Amino acid sequence: MTPYLKFHTMLTGYRRYRLLEAAFDAGVFECVGAAPVTAEALCGQVGWDVAFGGRALEALCVLGVLDEAPDGFCLSEMGTIFLGESAPHPMGGTLAFEKRLFDAWDLLGETLKRGERVYAASEKSDAEYKKDLAQYIDAMDEAARVRAAELWDMVTPDVGQGCFVELGFGSGAYSLAFLETHPEWRGQLADLNDVVGLFGEKQKAHPAFGRIGLSCVNLLDETWDLPECRGADLLLLSNLVHCQGDEETRGIVQRAAGLLAEGGTLVVHDFYRERGEIGGLYDLHMMLNTYNGKTYTIAEMRGMVEKAGLVFVGDISLPSGSCAVMARKE
DSSP states (O other), X not given: OOHHHHHHHHHTHHHHHHHHXXXXXXXXXXXXXXXXXXXXXXXXXXXXXXXXXXHHHHHHHHHTSEEEETXXXXXXXXXXXXXXXXXXXXXXXXXXXXXXXXXXXXXXXXXXXXXXXXXXXXXXXXXXXXXXXXXXXXXXXXXXXXHHHHHHHHOOOSSSSOEEEEESOTTOHHHHHHHHHOTTOEEEEEEOHHHHHHHHHHHTTSTTXXXXXXXXXXTTSSSOOOGGGTTEEEEEEESOGXXXXXXXXXXXXXXHHTTEEEEEEEEEEXXXXXXXXXXXXXXXXXXXXXXXXXXXXXXXXXXXXXXXXXXXXXXXXXXXXOEEEEEEOO
16 A cells, blocks of 8 residues: 555545445445345435435445445445344444544544543433443444454463453453353353343353353452452453553552462453554544543553563454453463
């Protein structure tokens, strides 16, 4: 990619999102599948003008989410994976959630001037909070299931059975993926009370649910009452440490290290600031949408795990853009 083409891609990235958003909102991906649909029929179903809508459908082919055949349009390979009616990794929730983030990003310039978070979400009722929490977890789950497969393909335990612990587990995608492929392991998961409740409702039919113990905890508390999580052979902190600042994160890593068994491994999976555009931009995303969240460098996280008394093992970059730092209690 030439310097100008890279710059142009950055400059016009919003056009790709807006086209994808318009097609998703209109229901294009619900109306088109593996069998071709003519532009006239498809535009008629979603309420688009045929002439203008046909041009949009051709642009979706350029993006790679649709394919055009002589007798109409159908989902491409990528569209089938992420947007189809029976998509194995549906991303509709993520698309819907991204819309809620625009207001904060509109205030980036003012935030940089003030040196503090400017955007503040409006106060919510308890019902609104629970609805937003469920939408957030569902959106994060869509990406988590993709990254979970990548993570456990690259990080494998040294023993055939043991105790797996995840703190701040969210949707539980990482834990379920691990326990499903390691049937001799048992799991202990801990998160906020509302998150635990949602997980219990949604995943009680999962094959691995019977091997999971659930605990409620606020990970920002200076002490944790988690006796069930002690003796962890493998402990995961995934997409968690970016939510708060240095002091809080050091405390979380220190307390997590204390839950490990001798020889146990800590995995800190997250976006790291120097590992590509995703990590760098995610740092600003935390600047705009959290009180003091940030992404860390690999060196900063290595310093934290070593200060917690662990031995740094290494780091692994996942194909989808995140990274796992690993440390062991010896």
